[in-house]
Amino acid sequence: MTRPEKRSFSIQGHRTSISLETAFWAALKDAAAEDGRTLAGLISAIDKERGDAGLSSAVRVWLLKRLQEKANENRLNKEGAAS
Numbered sequence: 001m002t003r004p005e006k007r008s009f010s011i012q013g014h015r016t017s018i019s020l021e022t023a024f025w026a027a028l029k030d031a032a033a034e035d036g037r038t039l040a041g042l043i044s045a046i047d048k049e050r051g052d053a054g055l056s057s058a059v060r061v062w063l064l065k066r067l068q069e070k071a072n073e074n075r076l077n078k079e080g081a082a083s
Contacts, residue, residue: 004056011044018043018056027063 004019032042043059050058
């Protein structure tokens with residue numbers, strides 16, 4: 001397991017930094033590319049919806065939910081194809 005890597009961003013006019021493991025940074029970059037967003041733009045969108053959670057935690061949870069949704073879609077697609 002790798003140590004978390006810290007990166008800084010400007011979100012709504014203020015500087016902030018988040019620490020994520022390499023695997024999370026890679027998944028976040030992939031998600032941003034799939035959505036046609038910049039990494040900073042995606043992090044800003046997650047920040048707006050995070051509530052009281054820390055930003056690093058919110059990013060991890062957002063990525064988990066995204067992967068769960070994709071897995072659900074794949075499962076439904078396979079079930080539909082098998083019918």
